Amino acid sequence: MKDEFIAACVERRNELLGKMLPNSVAVVPAASLVTRSNDTEYPFRQNSDFHYLTHFPEPDAVLVLSNSEEFDSQLSALFCLDKDPQAEIWHGRRFGAEEAMKKFAFDTTHILDDLDIGLASYLDGHENLYHARGQHQATDELIDHVMQQLREAPKQSKIAPAVIIDLRPLLHEMRLFKTAQELSVMQRAADISSNAHTQAMQCCQPGHNEYHLEATIHHTFAMHGAKHPAYGTIVGGGNNACILHYTQNDALLNEGDLVLIDAGAELEGYAADITRTFPINGKFTHEQATIYQLVLDAQLASLQMFKPGNTFKMANDVAIEVLTQGLLELGLLEGELTDNIDKQTYRAFYMHGIGHWLGLDVHDVGNYKVDGEDRPFEPGMVMTVEPGLYISQDAKVNKKWRGIGVRIEDNIVITEYGHRVMTAGVVKTIDEIEQLMAQ
Numbered sequence: 126m127k128d129e130f131i132a133a134c135v136e137r138r139n140e141l142l143g144k145m146l147p148n149s150v151a152v153v154p155a156a157s158l159v160t161r162s163n164d165t166e167y168p169f170r171q172n173s174d175f176h177y178l179t180h181f182p183e184p185d186a187v188l189v190l191s192n193s194e195e196f197d198s199q200l201s202a203l204f205c206l207d208k209d210p211q212a213e214i215w216h217g218r219r220f221g222a223e224e225a226m227k228k229f230a231f232d233t234t235h236i237l238d239d240l241d242i243g244l245a246s247y248l249d250g251h252e253n254l255y256h257a258r259g260q261h262q263a264t265d266e267l268i269d270h271v272m273q274q275l276r277e278a279p280k281q282s283k284i285a286p287a288v289i290i291d292l293r294p295l296l297h298e299m300r301l302f303k304t305a306q307e308l309s310v311m312q313r314a315a316d317i318s319s320n321a322h323t324q325a326m327q328c329c330q331p332g333h334n335e336y337h338l339e340a341t342i343h344h345t346f347a348m349h350g351a352k353h354p355a356y357g358t359i360v361g362g363g364n365n366a367c368i369l370h371y372t373q374n375d376a377l378l379n380e381g382d383l384v385l386i387d388a389g390a391e392l393e394g395y396a397a398d399i400t401r402t403f404p405i406n407g408k409f410t411h412e413q414a415t416i417y418q419l420v421l422d423a424q425l426a427s428l429q430m431f432k433p434g435n436t437f438k439m440a441n442d443v444a445i446e447v448l449t450q451g452l453l454e455l456g457l458l459e460g461e462l463t464d465n466i467d468k469q470t471y472r473a474f475y476m477h478g479i480g481h482w483l484g485l486d487v488h489d490v491g492n493y494k495v496d497g498e499d500r501p502f503e504p505g506m507v508m509t510v511e512p513g514l515y516i517s518q519d520a521k522v523n524k525k526w527r528g529i530g531v532r533i534e535d536n537i538v539i540t541e542y543g544h545r546v547m548t549a550g551v552v553k554t555i556d557e558i559e560q561l562m563a564q
């Protein structure tokens with residue numbers, strides 16, 4: 126584990142402790158393994174909040190942060206699996222309490238067997254308990270149990286926190302703003318992902334299967350240091366591109382169709398989230414190029430709006446105007462521009478938002494509204510910009526447009542005066558795509 130990541134986690138824990146009310150405890154659970162079938166499990170993915178504060182990679186651990194006015198002290202403690210030679214032969218190495226304390230810079234560590242009693246003594250006497258209820262059922266039940274024990278202690282010898290506060294608003298506000306260190310990891314994730322999309326364009330051929338392109342993408346991720354995708358990769362050929370979160374990825378790629386790939390690598394827990402759409406045979410038809418160019422125009426116009434002070438709504442309004450105007454000119458919509466925008470007729474073809482926060486989760490945490498108002502962008506926020514048009518086979522439009530689905534998705538970071546595109550490593554103009562695929 127890199128020391129610089131551990132140091133960042135210590136800083137974050139201290140920052141969080143400083144933001145918590147005096148005399149409080151926070152409890153943050155790690156994720157647990159999830160059964161895939163019978164006695165096999167899905168690949169383990171750490172809980173993002175826990176990862177953000179610890180970088181500790183094992184399941185079922187519990188982080189406890191406590192600040193106490195009385196002793197003018199702050200403490201960060203970890204409960205983790207005990208060393209167990211037999212279990213480690215079967216299931217893998219564990220740090221154990223002693224090693225975890227040294228390597229991950231906790232003030233103190235305990236084994237999970239002591240969690241019940243240990244947590245009770247950490248909670249005892251504190252006024253507030255910060256916890257993200259509903260995130261991890263076993264921890265919800267544990268906390269209920271421990272709180273009840275404290276309340277029922279003989280002759281009120283123990284004191285349960287009287288106030289339970291949702292930890293998420295404090296922690297997720299921190300996660301929304303990326304540090305230079307986080308941005309550098311996210312840039313690497315973006316570069317690896319851009320590379321993978323480039324590879325997919327270069328090796329795509331009619332007659333291949335969607336999952337062949339998926340394999341190329343995942344292979345490229347892995348060969349460049351990203352073991353996992355950040356979310357279920359989408360490879361949709363032809364009409365499948367019109368299913369927004371299509372993950373079946375098992376249809377043939379047909380001559381003359383487009384393919385939409387939405388894929389991003391996960392690196393050190395951080396996601397990239399890129400979509401590119403290109404012709405399976407390397408050459409856009411006239412109709413495909415027309416729709417593609419319209420989406421690209423909308424993306425480029427809306428990108429201009431991504432700067433401090435502006436909002437997702439302002440950026441989306443620009444995309445909507447470009448798309449709606451274009452759909453009118455092509456005869457896919459009818460009537461006046463403003464009327465169509467007011468009635469949201471474009472939603473038949475553009476039915477999702479312009480983007481979302483990006484970070485440890487692909488749809489990252491952080492409020493989109495503040496005091497009921499759309500949240501203005503600020504430097505350090507990372508997000509996607511991803512307009513699309515989806516004209517399915519069932520659409521009641523001229524047949525020549527049917528089965529064309531296009532999304533173009535980039536990742537950006539807001540800077541002092543504008544934004545920086547993090548995913549410029551993969552081409553997106555029609556000429557660039559055709560040239561790359563012709564090579």
Ligand code: GLY
Binds near residue numbers: 356398481487
């Ligand atoms: N990959 C999911 C999304 O673009 O939001």
Ligand code: MN
Binds near residue numbers: 534
């Ligand atoms: Mn995406």
Ligand code: MN
Binds near residue numbers: 511
């Ligand atoms: Mn996205």
